[in-house]
Amino acid sequence: MLKHLQTFAGHQNPVYALVNTDQPGLFLSAGNDKGVVEWSLANMAFVRVKIPVQSSVYCLHRYQHQLFIGERSGAFSVFDLNTSKIVARVNAHTKPIFDIQTIQRKNELLTTGEDGTVAVWSLVDFxxxxxxxxxxxxxxxxxxxxDETEIAFGCKDHLIRIYNLTDYSLKQxxxxxxxxxTSxxxxxxxxxxISGSRDAQLKIWTLPNYALLQTIPAHMFTIYNIAFHPNLPYFATSSQDKSIKLWDAENFKLYKILSIEKAxxxxxxxxxxxxxxxxxxxLISTGDDRKVMIWEFNEA
Incomplete structure (x- = not known):
């Protein structure tokens, strides 16, 4: 279902962020290199260092033709993918930014990180x-x-906090x-x-009431990412234990383990x-080994 296709070894330091661009077959990676790197899936090759940045990058987020770069410094930059120019740089937080998301129906951008605050920004003027x-x-x-009615935040204090997106009030x-x-x-x-944690467990919470449906002992160490396939009923998880796992999104059956030991x-x-x-x-993966790996997906 997933097999190794290519390894890119261009980064010199750990990599923390990946995002698809608005151009088919192109994606970006970033981390401690202080640069955002562009890669081609069509050619399976390095393209260029797309954007220099001032500090380590912990997250990348794209909305339409704009790329948002969250930095260790607590600032985020806005890069226009059409003009290839930085159009804004905002000193958003006093500590590193770990995640950035957009709320399309409200035309808002959210940033959060190590200081525990969530800042809401206008997508018009930032x-x-x-x-x-x-x-x-x-x-x-x-x-x-x-449906952009609720938002969930994963916190260091072990809690997941659910907020109403209408007024940013705490729901539960x-x-x-x-x-x-952590995910x-x-x-x-x-x-x-679905949530993942440093406790290595996945937890499934039913909607709309967020009752705990199932707990899965999914990995050996921290689960850093959960990524649903764009159009098929699968999701993948990645972990500090150096493995990627592919799961059925309907019955949570484990289909595949991608690791040096297994693959x-x-x-x-x-x-x-x-x-x-x-x-x-x-499926594209990256991490502390400075490598970006491409895994080819076939449903059969």
Whole structure:
């Protein structure tokens, strides 16, 4: 179902972020190199260093033709993919930014990170609209419900906090993980929320009430990413245990383990980020070993 196709070895330091561009077959990676790198899936090759940045990059987020770059410094930059220019740089937080998301129906951008606050920005002029304290320590990840009515925050204090997107009021706090929550993703059809943690467990929360449906002992160490396939009922997880796992999104059956031990090829250190290509043909992974790996997907 997933097999190793290519390894890119251009980075000199750990890599934390991946994102597809607005051009089919192109994606970007970034980390401690202080540069955002462009790669081609069509040619399976390095393209160029797309953007120099001032500090380490912990997250990348694209909305339409704009790329948002979240930095260790607490600032984020806005890069216009059409003009290849930085159009804004905002000193958003006093500590590193770990996640950035957009709320399309409100035309808003959200940033969060180590200071525990969530800042809301206008996508028109990148001015701050609102700021609220979600936790008194790190907020590691954000997940936006597909209907954009609710938003989930994964926190270092072991909690998942659910907020209403209409007014950013707290709806409820989910207690289940025993260690910091490090990954979150809503099912594409809003069937459930799935969370991953430093406790190495996946938890499935039913919607709309967020009752705990199932706990899966998924990995050996921290689960850093949960990525749903763009059009088929699968999701992948990546972990500090150097493995990627492919799961059935309907019954949570484990289909595939990608690791050096199981597949003979894989990452040698923590896998910090995974994404699917826009067409779903490839899974892309990266991490502390400085490598970007391409895995070809076949449903058969």
């Amino acid at each position: 001015k701050e609209i609102y700021r609220f304290q979600v936790a008194y320590d790190t907020v590691r990840c954000i997940a936006v419900s597909p 706090a989910l207690e289940g993980h025993s260690l910091p929550v 979150l993703s809503y099912h594409p059809n809003n069937h459930y929320l 003979g090829v894989g990452h040698t250190h923590s896998i910090n980020k995974i994404i699917w290509s826009a067409d779903g043909k490839y």
